[in-house]
Amino acid sequence: MPMTPPHIARSRLSDRDLRRAAAEFPTAFEGLSQTDRRDLLKVMGASLALAGLAGCHQDPHPEARPYVRVPDGIVLGQSRAYATAVTFGGYAQPVLATTHEGRPTKLEGLPDHPASQGATDAFTQAALLGLYDPGRSKGPARLGQPTDWAQIDAAMVANAARLDAVKGAGFRLLSGAITSPTLGRLIDAMLQRWPQARWHAFEPVNDDLRLEAARQAFGRPLLVRPQLEAAEAVISFDDDLLGPGPFQTSQARGWAARRAAYQRGQGGSELLTAEPAPSLTGAVSQHRLIASVAGVDRLVLALAAALGVGGVAAPALAATQAAWLAEAAAALRRAGGASYVGVGAFHDPAIQALALRINDRLGAIGRTTVLSQPLIKATPGNSGSLAALVADAHAGLVDSLAIFDANPVYAAPADLEVAGALQKVRLRFHAGLHADETAALCHWHAPVEHDLETWGDALAVDGRPSLIQPLVRPFYAVRARSVLLQNLQGDLAADPRRLLAATWTDKLGDLDSPAWRAAQERGFLDEPVTAVTAASAAGPAPATSASNALTVLVRPDPAVWDGALANNPWLQELPRPFTSLTWDNVVAVAPALARRLGLKNGDVVQLAAGARMLEGPVWIMPGQDPSTLVVTLGFGRTAPGLGQAVGFDVAPLRTVGASWRVDGATLTPTGRSLPLATTQDVTTLGDFDFVRTAPRTSVAPKPPTPPPPSFYPPKPESRPQWGMSIDLDVCIGCNACVVACQAENNVPVVGKTQVAKGRHMHWLRVDHYEAGEPDDPAFFNQPVPCMHCEQAPCEMGCPVNAAVHSDDGLNLQVYNRCIGTRTCSSYCPYKVRRFNWFDFTGGDPPELRAARNPDVTVRSRGVMEKCNYCLQRIVAGKIAAQVAGRDIADGEVRTACQQACPTDAIVFGDISDGASQVVARKAQGRNYALLEEANTRPRTTYLARLAPDAGDGDG
């Protein structure tokens, strides 16, 4: 037998080692397998030779094109802010929009607006990118082919003339949710002109069930708005009060205000949740009970019975449920009228109505439960549903159809078969930001203006009308929605500003009046919707169903919502709460169910309910009810764009009758699996104390302890010294800070493949932890920006001194020095440094470049970057103060994350100023540093979450 020469044996051995290593660290070896050593050396040599050339392409004398005439008030290089609003789900989100030389670059909350008080949510932050979306439709189209406005105008005029003759017979308007008084006025006028025409509304995520519940309880559809700032006890039955949606900012503000008062010792702040799947509200609850949807319904009945709401008999409860219920009932009795009971918006209206009766019984109506007329404009007689339109189309009653801002072909439940119904309509117009799935089935597509380039109005969630003004002239051949509504009626001379002004002439006078200018400057009219009072009538006790089969819950995605935002890269790459998943949706399953079926994250399953089915990857969601599965809307888009073929579409599973809850589902593993991109691989807290809980007494200040000794050189003392405090007691993990940071600091988007390799670029991440039993854990959120360690390990590691410390305590990264050794990142205990593995921004189309903040460097390949406490804002604040000859005031410099935060969890300021807010926070007993034992002395510290008071739990 021939002997194997020793050198070959050695090489085989190393091959096996390599294979083993490759199996363990697949991403490190990806792409290397096909390359032999010689090729690799060639490539390395070539890239080394070319690396030096990369710095040579900058033109030292570029072109400059100054203004021909400078617009009033413009100071070159300085941003300006305008009060306006962007719409979400029909509601106005009032914003203060920053522009640089006419380019909108950042949206902040409107500080004067009572609904948001200057805060925003992730959707509002990301709305900026919607303006610059390269996938927006840029001109009108006929049958999918570009055309010009003259053609589509001619078609609209001809149709209008025909409709005038028949009083609009056969014409239908389909719109999304509308709160805009101007659009409402124009639609009313249109329906008056064409009495035979009908208006239908379709908003995929809507308040319909809530309004129906109010109708059952109070006899008429009313909008119920919880006033959480007044609610000392909140019982949430799968009601995600703090979760994503148009009301998030306002409600989170309210809850945080109550919580802050509670921290100061003023009144209570109790929050108990019973829910089938973890929600942001459940995560911050003092007692979270896992219950199936049917179980939640039973608990509502039981609570009604316990509080003596008429006609309800108490159902039988398990011991844990009874204990939770007793705690909830006791909390409500303590708080009386200062309490709020909510049932999820997707639950049976009869159960929701019962919660309204409970609130009435508690005396909460008018205090924590404010009723008002709905803000979303209702179709006449509430007859205009999408289902009615589809039925009429099939019956041949629809001759021409105009669709505004709605995408029913994608977003409607599959059993409606909207696409088939559309084909029955002779003439179909579509108006929207994108040439979406519905536009593809329409004869004409008219692109509309983004909220940041249009004139308009809309109601904020508190009913105050916001005035929308353009910050920039439209980039493309687009028109305002109001103008298109007039065009449809044959009026081609319509002007959006005049249409808007005509709505407000009674209140504000004409366009030149001081009142109009003042309102425009302020951004909104201080006219909240008037609260109405109503007494609930006793109704029949709702029946609850108990089924042993699986129940699928359909929920909007916390980032791309109903799919309308699927083209927004910031939102697609936004790590979702709890899972930190990006670029995908999943079938969330409980750990117990996953164990039973032998499933692991990413395993593709077939989800079926009767003949309806879909396939998607599973995600094991701790704290979820074992009989419940959760899927999210907004994925599996088929229209061309960023969202195309990302994730799976849940429409095939939904029906008109069961659009939010599909009972009797079955789950079958397919044996395949999909790679999923998450930004946090481990979420179990284990024995670590990254997040902490402390008793309420720890709010009191404690004397500072001297820091442990250190070998680091002492730093000179000077003022100011910047620091940050993050209160984990009020952080709800809403991600507003993450997107705000991304927008402020030109943070690139890297795509699913790179996220899967751990190369996401977010400077600020929100970590999610589960503590305790995996089946029923406690949830924690923890925003983690750079800690700005006083004794920063990264600075010791950098071979070229690119990681340096400033006199005011900032840990800085000097991009032009960085050579990309990544030593700093390996030295960083907090893993907050981000490396540009590729040139993520160089290939951006011009419109995306226009969205960037000019005050922040756009980083190139091979450079490390990280949070710098919004250095550009600090410098701007410093210069403003120095020019004015004063010190920087506390709160004058606010970081982007702080400004966006709806719960004021983040406070930034000068820690050498004894009177500053951040010093007061850091003095509290519950203040702690992440990885304190590393003795890095972080400038960013946390306030521990408050444990429920001992007295609260025993009832």
Next chain:
Amino acid sequence: MPQIFRPSADIWLRAAVVMVFFLVLGGGLFATGLARSSYATGQGWPIEQTVPFSHKHHAGDLGIDCRYCHVDVERGPVAGIPPTYTCMTCHSQVWTGAPMLAPVRDSLASGQPLVWTRVAKLPGYVYFDHQIHIDRGVPCVECHGRMDQMPLAYRAHALEMRFCLSCHRDPAPHLKPPDMVTRMDWAGWDLVAAHRAYGAAAMKRFHIEPAKLTDCGLCHR
């Protein structure tokens, strides 16, 4: 086995090694010299412009203040290249038919901006703020040189980081009264006894601490 190399090969090899050494050294020196040369930094090289605007004529001979055209210099980060409108405030009255000014008139008529070539452009990762420098009394001439003597504008200094640092490390000699920042000729300023200690006094008055002026984050972010 026959001998492959002649005895002189050894000499040639040594010569080649020495040559390569000097070539690499010379190449390195040349590259460094080139990078620091005025050719690379643009220092002293007048730049052709669409309209051959003469700072010498306007600022020097006519004595127009810098801020008449560069209006934002006192209130914003950039001084700004003036809009066509500013040129026409005068040139709608004087030299109205000059062929040299045809592009200016065309720009106003058509609404299309004039295209200039930037002279003092800093790299994208450097953030310089005019407002604070003007406010503290760093005269224009410190960085831009004698603009009043330039028929066509050029970079008076290389505007490299060491140039910035030379002042940030020792600002006192460069500070002048803020209300006189646009004055170009400061020869003899220090010869007047009353002015000799101005820099030190200004440092004190404005609480300027040179130790803080070399923080990287002041200019790079």
